[in-house]
Amino acid sequence: QLQLQESGPGLVKPSETLSLTCTVSGVSISSSTSYWAWIRLPPGKGLEWIGNIYYTGGTAYNPSLKSRVTISVDRSKNQFSLSLNSVTAADTALYYCATIEDAMRSTSPIDSWGQGTLVTVSS
Amino acid sequence: SYVLAQPPSVSVAPGETARITCGGNNIASKSVHWYQLRPGQAPVLVISYDSGRPSGIPERFSGSNSGNTAALTITRVEAGDEADYYCQVWDSSIDRIFGGGTKLTVL
Numbered sequence: 655q656l657q658l659q660e661s662g663p664g665l666v667k668p669s670e671t672l673s674l675t676c677t678v679s680g681v682s683i684s685s686s687t688s689y690w691a692w693i694r695l696p697p698g699k700g701l702e703w704i705g706n707i708y709y710t711g712g713t714a715y716n717p718s719l720k721s722r723v724t725i726s727v728d729r730s731k732n733q734f735s736l737s738l739n740s741v742t743a744a745d746t747a748l749y750y751c752a753t754i755e756d757a758m759r760s761t762s763p764i765d766s767w768g769q770g771t772l773v774t775v776s777s
Numbered sequence: 778s779y780v781l782a783q784p785p786s787v788s789v790a791p792g793e794t795a796r797i798t799c800g801g802n803n804i805a806s807k808s809v810h811w812y813q814l815r816p817g818q819a820p821v822l823v824i825s826y827d828s829g830r831p832s833g834i835p836e837r838f839s840g841s842n843s844g845n846t847a848a849l850t851i852t853r854v855e856a857g858d859e860a861d862y863y864c865q866v867w868d869s870s871i872d873r874i875f876g877g878g879t880k881l882t883v884l
Contacts, residue, residue, distance in 0.1 A: 658819075691873075695814075701863050701875040716871055750820065761867045763810035765831075767820040 656680040658751050658768035666745075666775050672738040676751030676768060683709050683732050689754040690734045691764065692725060694747040702747075707734055708757060741775045748772050779868040781876035788882040789854050797879045799847040799864030807866040809847040811840060814861040814878075823862075824849055851881075859883045 662674035676690070683690065691706035705715035707725045715723050724737040738745060748770040756762035782800040789795040799809060811824040822831050824840035827847065837852045851858055864876040 700877040701812075701865075703871060703873040703875065706872070714872055718871075752820075760872075761808040761826075763822050763825040764812070764820075764865070764873070765822060769817070769819045 656753065656766050658753065658766060660749060660751050660768045660771040662749075662771060662773070664772055664774060666741055666773060667777050668742055668775055669740055672736070672741050672745060672773055672775070674736045674749055674751075674771065674773070676734050676736075678732050678734070678753075683727060683734065684729045686753075687755070687757050688765075689757045690725075690727065691752045691754060692736045693750045693752055693764070693767075695750070695770070696744070696747040704736065704738075704749075706754065743775050746773065746775045778870040779866070779874055781864055781866065781874060783862075783864060783876040783879045785877070786880045786882065788884055790884045791854055791856060793854055795851045795854050795858070795881055797849045797851075797862050797864075797881065799849075799876050800845055801847070801866065802845060804845055804847050804866065805843050807842075807868075809840065809842050810865045811849045812863045812865065814863065815859075820863075854881075854883055856883050 657679045659677045666672045689706040692704040694702050703716050705725050707713045722739050727734040750770045752764045752767040755765045808826045813821045813823045823834050823838050827842040828840040839850045841848050861878045863878045868874050
């Protein structure tokens, strides 16, 4: 059964880089036809799409974050990662990794999610 | 960019029916998905492609999409249904867009 687990620092200083990793178990990133995605939930606000990556390395990002975001995949570790630079307090959020199993359709749903990890931006 | 509007909150007594709406311009032309978020748990897809029910989701959960409004309906509401619910569509401007979320309170 597919499982996703986020990991990374819970506290990041302003202007620094937020780095998170999602470990995938139950399926190989390399053999999958899925997209691997990051989504966040700021406190008191709604869900925000960050972006996704295909196992070949192709990416798509939310235009509002595109200049600061990088999503990468490590097939040898069956992991994918999120890097968000120049963070501010507005980047404080619960960060989820997730998968979209049907990468062939842009309208497909987000099928599975991790439990999320809270990242606070503060000095 | 495309905007999805949800009521901030919906309250219902146990055993009653809850209806959570998601408004958007001609949303009927889009595929709408619904997610359930409970604190400390992984979000769950409860309705896909307007009215599809993924494996393991009770029949009490149903969806509809017409005109400018999509809706998630939960019949015979239980205490365990208390959660935040989000609608989501795909739009070329951002990729995946979410509504603002609705907190379902079971009285």
